Amino acid sequence: MAAKPKRNTVVTRIEKAKIVKAKGSPKGGSSTAGKSSSSAKKSSSLNKQIMEDSVDDAVGDKVTDKAKILEMNKLSGAAAEKLAAEDLVSQGNIILGSQVSVRTSAGIRRIAHLIMDPAGNLKAVEVKAGNARRNASQLRKDFLLETEGGVIIGKNAPRDLVGQFRKIPTIEMRY
Structure with a gap:
């Protein structure tokens, strides 16, 4: 089974595909057994999309949240430095x-x-x-x-x- 990416790393499409592939067929079995080939392809495609969305939700949001936090910290730090400069001059x-x-x-x-x-x-x-x-x-x-x-x-x-x-x-x- 593929290892999950670290929490603070950017997940590439290749890594997502590995995660999807690992999660898509538990114990090596096929989730499309007993279905016609066109139905199996549609189901497989739908399952793959659902898994990719799950990976995006599970991993992508953490990466995005971390980026948002860093950006917010940068902005609040810059604002604090500006306020400090004004206070220092006024003193x-x-x-x-x-x-x-x-x-x-x-x-x-x-x-x-x-x-x-x-x-x-x-x-x-x-x-x-x-x-x-x-x-x-x-x-x-x-x-x-x-x-x-x-x-x-x-x-x-x-x-x-x-x-x-x-x-x-x-x-x-x-x-």
């Missing part, structure tokens, strides 16, 4: 760059907003929407960025800071 901060990369000893950390606060201190702002949480890698890089420092790199970094090694604390804003 007297200067946004030096958005989606700025910093190389730490644990790898590159992308910062949602790199700001200068009213006191002139450089800070990294991490924006989270809904129930999103910083993952272990983000927490580790944020800790290292504050304690060891990192090199500001990338096209979104302010030109006068590119290549500079700085210790930058991270603040989190939730929306």
